[in-house]
Amino acid sequence: MEVFPLLALRIRLVIQKLKRAALRLKGKKKRKRSTEQRIQPARRTPKEIKREYGFEDSPAAKARAALAERQEKLKRVEDKAQALHSNSENFAATARELEKMMASRKWWQV
Secondary structure, eight states: OOHHHHHHHHHHHHHHHHHHHHHHHHHHHHHHHHHHHHOOOOOOOHHHHHHHHTSTTSHHHHHHHHHHHHHHHHHHHHHHHHHHHHHHHHHHHHHHHHHHHHHHSOGGGO
């Protein structure tokens, strides 16, 4: 019969330890909440946010950048083509004038 009182005493001790541990945990949780409220989030720039969430390196962003680059290249090629066209027209006009001038001369006047 001595086993039951010892067992009951042991159970009471375990319950008391559990209650103390629970109280300690509740106190720690309360402290954590109060420190969480005091911590302010760091301010970030829009570029940092986009980089973090992958919008800067997204396929759409890459496609937009590639499209802009192609447009610049096409503009440069178009400008060069216009310059070449105007130079060729000037050359053709000069060649026609020279042909007319040489047609009116005789071979010994050259």
